[in-house]
Amino acid sequence: MISIYKRPYLCTIVKKEETAPGIFDMTIISEEITRQAKPGQFLNIRCADTLSTLLRRPISICDIDKEKKEVRFVFQVKGEGTRLLANRSLGELLDVLGPLGTSFTVDNSFSRPALIGGGIGVFPLLFLANAYRSSMDVFLGFRTKEMVVLEQDFKRICPDTVIATDDGSYGVSGYVTRLLEENIKQGKNDIVYACGPEPMLKKVQSMCSAYGIPCQLSLEQRMGCGIGACLVCACKIRTPKAWEYKHVCKDGPVFWGNEVLFDE
């Protein structure tokens, strides 16, 4: 009998590879997650069964394979939680809550979307690119050459994917937002999807508003429950009169650009 209730899933780790220094590409098996997941959603992962790192860690879904029931995510080792996750072995069971949060709006009536990602913000865009598979522009920013990951995965869907590095050691030199700006100045894109560090999101937001193009931004905030109950993951969202605190885990992580209010 299928339960009407959600629950954390115990998923077998079937792939793990360090694709760049400190960047891990992991795949787990979950029929339930592949059935429900939409691009932009995330998983809340119990990195190890220990009380020392108590909380789950939010990690975006990078891609899914419905036939193989595979869920792929890519993460960077930052602190203790992601370090423990990177130490997990093939065949072990991972305790995963998800898919959680809102997703990117996939609408084939847009003629040419632009996807822009920076750093760890690149990872969820692969699932989105796969959902479109039409003509699109993809701009990916990394710090330096050795941190570039997922290039071939994106190029398989969008051969013209542009890679930029902050230090110019690979691809185009400088920030990806400059490349996006050239594109939208020429009126090439009618929707923009962005995920990455806050300065990048701010730039995308102001650019899209200047050129009158809708954009969706994926936000990050420190989380507790991941399901909308504890109210710790607050972000400022515009209301007709002022703003209110909404919550990244449930009302987001994906918001329309014109809703989001960044602090100065």
Add this chain to the structure above:
Amino acid sequence: MNDANMKVSICGVELKNPVITASGTFGFGREYAEYYDLSRLGAICVKGLTLNPRQGNRPPRIAETPAGILNSVGLQNPGVKHFIEHEIPFLKQFDTKIIANISGNTIEEYCRMAEILYDSGVDLIEMNISCPNVKQGGVAFGTKADTVYHITQEVKKYCRQPLIVKLSPNVTDIKEMAKAAQDGGADAVSLINTLLGMAIDIYTRRPVLANNVGGLSGPAVKPIAVRMVWEVASVVDIPIIGMGGIMNGEDAIEFMLAGATAVAVGTANFIDPLACVKVVDGIRNYLLSYDIEDINSIIGKVELN
């Protein structure tokens, strides 16, 4: 033995089992209702309410510390009237008790809220005089015995439901506060609220929380909470709701042996959305394995060395 009595009573309100959700960790139950039938809970204590809606503090509002978390939500909530109109009807679908947790800037605000809740259908009122995350009120009422006595006496006048006073651990002697609450007319006390703490990012030299300081909860606080429940049990006759770091049935039993009639589960809900029902099952398993027919028979039964 194939079943044990799990029912406990808090000042005349019968709970089907001693497990309550800790205020602020369970919202108004909606999110967790997607994970299990809320009727399995002894009671649901909702997010801390204030007279008017509050936005809460700036993010980041959470920091992880060894075996615990610091939070500085700052009582973000839609206000008591919104709660009555929009949340109580939802909660009433479930066969469980509802506890309204209230906070105020002034004694008058607490009284006004008790008045507004008079006909609301909530089963119990928990007066939070121990929130470390708001500037006015909150913990300011909970750290001096004479103010605890005074506010309890005043608010009690307006309460139809039994009044639980939620105590702060950020005091020199929690027994004094518990006695003051009992003398003021409290029907029960609950403890502990969070312990004031701080975490600093050594690379940016800034506190992790935007609010600089926040309340510590989770397994890290459990030994302190158990000790405080035990101390309070030695000086009051009213029921105690024990909480602080309960992760499973064994932890809950520990609080009950120390003197708690019921327990609340908070931070554990974040790690496992099914935590509360697992605590219920864990308590039952303990009773069955040790042939204990009635849960009430273990309350306060710690045998001192």
